[in-house]
Amino acid sequence: MKTFFVKIFCLLAFILCFAAHVFADELNISSVVYDNSAATLVINSMDNEVFSMPSKPKLYVLQEENKAYFDINSAILRSPVQNLVVNSPAIKEITVSQFSTNPNVVRVVLSYNEGFNPYNIQLKKLNNTFFVNFRNPVLSNYYFQPVYSESGVGEHYESTVIQSPVLAMNNNILNQINSAFNMGGASDDKNYILSKKDLLLPTKFYIDNIVPKNSDVSITGIGSITLSKPIYLTNPNRVAYDVQNAVVNPSIRNKEITFNQSDTIKIGQFNRNTARIVITCSSPDRYIPVIFGDTQRLVFIDRNTSTQAPSAIKSALTSAYDEITDIKSHSMKLVFSKPIVYGIDRSNSSMDLLFYNVDKFQDVNLKSAFIFSGIKMMALRGGGAKLSIPTGTEDIFDIHVGSDAKTLRIKIKNSNLQLPEKQPETILPEPVIKRTDGKKYIVIDPGHGGSDCGATRNGIYEKNITLDISKRVETLLKNKGYVVKMTRNSDDTVSLQDRVEISEEFAPDIFVSIHVNSSNSETPQGLETHYYKDNSLKLAKTVHASLLNNVNANNRGLFRSKFYVINHTTAPAVLVEIGFISNPSERAQLVSESRKQATAKAIAEGIYDYFK
Numbered sequence: 001m002k003t004f005f006v007k008i009f010c011l012l013a014f015i016l017c018f019a020a021h022v023f024a025d026e027l028n029i030s031s032v033v034y035d036n037s038a039a040t041l042v043i044n045s046m047d048n049e050v051f052s053m054p055s056k057p058k059l060y061v062l063q064e065e066n067k068a069y070f071d072i073n074s075a076i077l078r079s080p081v082q083n084l085v086v087n088s089p090a091i092k093e094i095t096v097s098q099f100s101t102n103p104n105v106v107r108v109v110l111s112y113n114e115g116f117n118p119y120n121i122q123l124k125k126l127n128n129t130f131f132v133n134f135r136n137p138v139l140s141n142y143y144f145q146p147v148y149s150e151s152g153v154g155e156h157y158e159s160t161v162i163q164s165p166v167l168a169m170n171n172n173i174l175n176q177i178n179s180a181f182n183m184g185g186a187s188d189d190k191n192y193i194l195s196k197k198d199l200l201l202p203t204k205f206y207i208d209n210i211v212p213k214n215s216d217v218s219i220t221g222i223g224s225i226t227l228s229k230p231i232y233l234t235n236p237n238r239v240a241y242d243v244q245n246a247v248v249n250p251s252i253r254n255k256e257i258t259f260n261q262s263d264t265i266k267i268g269q270f271n272r273n274t275a276r277i278v279i280t281c282s283s284p285d286r287y288i289p290v291i292f293g294d295t296q297r298l299v300f301i302d303r304n305t306s307t308q309a310p311s312a313i314k315s316a317l318t319s320a321y322d323e324i325t326d327i328k329s330h331s332m333k334l335v336f337s338k339p340i341v342y343g344i345d346r347s348n349s350s351m352d353l354l355f356y357n358v359d360k361f362q363d364v365n366l367k368s369a370f371i372f373s374g375i376k377m378m379a380l381r382g383g384g385a386k387l388s389i390p391t392g393t394e395d396i397f398d399i400h401v402g403s404d405a406k407t408l409r410i411k412i413k414n415s416n417l418q419l420p421e422k423q424p425e426t427i428l429p430e431p432v433i434k435r436t437d438g439k440k441y442i443v444i445d446p447g448h449g450g451s452d453c454g455a456t457r458n459g460i461y462e463k464n465i466t467l468d469i470s471k472r473v474e475t476l477l478k479n480k481g482y483v484v485k486m487t488r489n490s491d492d493t494v495s496l497q498d499r500v501e502i503s504e505e506f507a508p509d510i511f512v513s514i515h516v517n518s519s520n521s522e523t524p525q526g527l528e529t530h531y532y533k534d535n536s537l538k539l540a541k542t543v544h545a546s547l548l549n550n551v552n553a554n555n556r557g558l559f560r561s562k563f564y565v566i567n568h569t570t571a572p573a574v575l576v577e578i579g580f581i582s583n584p585s586e587r588a589q590l591v592s593e594s595r596k597q598a599t600a601k602a603i604a605e606g607i608y609d610y611f612k
Contacts, residue, residue, distance in 0.1 A: 212259030239284035293339035293405030339405035450493025455518035472600030526554025546606030
């Protein structure tokens, strides 16, 4: 008998070892957490077996793109794709996604700010947990989750463990094993053993309620909702929305509910991890899906009859950023003062976002944020605002919302929108003037002048500030041996076209335009640098970095903008916004001797750095 149990033990040990080896072949990543206090990214796995991989993955650095990445091989991302935007001196964004399948590779991409040394990133592994430390204190971060996707967000799984009694076959071997563990004797007719099973639940949103009210209908659940592009069908006329990674409560599946007098809605389980909402009516495009800040409530409202605002909390658009990824994709980020309630109105010709509780958006310089032709933001009748993006038939939209419901990121892929024309340095026309003296020629453009006062507050004019600082820059540059041309030396009116012609005739190495920013609100403040052409990006980076190093002001960022003077000049050209005249505190600084000299010094040193 002793020999028998030794054999059984060896057999079980072999099976367990084999199973451990098999399951250790793939690492299941269950969560990605950012530790704000320690500036550390933590990538967790619930797998018990130690994963067989090197103690530290290799970090690859893409210097030209300001990105670094590392791969976790033989790994499966069981949590949603993570897209974290980090506000820090070092890291801008972190993306954790399933880079490939067969082989399974999870890739972690780190986008960092100019001037940060990516080799300061520390990678460590403890058992099945990876730690990425950035060594820099982090100010804040936003966790983004998809609320609308046309490209597909991939299957999302949540793991759980259940234990249940399973009827075992009544044979002598199992009886003896059960008897040894006091789980039933050989005389029992039936033998049960506890079976432990890992389950993967294909859901991140559980739909458990649907409530019609007047002309609207509300759908609520637990988790986070992600909508897909509407599907319009005929005979009968209806619209279908797929909710990705969602499971419907069986008690409400496929039950047709009448609302708005004669229209109907029903929710079915389209497949194991997709729910389908179908609204049947004569004009299905009249219904707009509205998503609330917690992403757990979805309301379809009738655009023709709904009059009550979905939210009483008023929000304002505080900033907007637009970043071109490549010729076929770009992303746009909108930041609001309060959590937003928004509708998604998607058609073949446009993507309209309806911000029902946003009552202020005019204060943001949308001209510099929305670089594509035709994109506009306007007031909604009855309150709120609408952002309208014209689209082509091949455009693919993904919309993510921050965990605070105050930040919205819109990604457009395969875009047919009119992108800024590429103007590589190699195809720019040769300067009219050929110089052999080895000196650098620079045009300084003081914004506005004469009858064009520019921004004005409390008797202070933008035109006077820009001229003063431009003359200081001129002096600093000439002292270094640069040849400088000013587009105006006094309080004269000079048109935008005249400024361009002055520059083209002078044929400078670079063109720098100096302006003061303004807003309808007193809140915005800080520094911006704008460029347009590819050959101007390096100049924009060096000048903006110098401004941040020399002037004690907020960093509002680097923008690609269609300002006339930097769009139509041949030389590398930038436009700097040196502060907000509309902000009382910054206005007082802008007219001070110390701020004007610091700004001039910063611009001059940025130019020195550019030519180095």
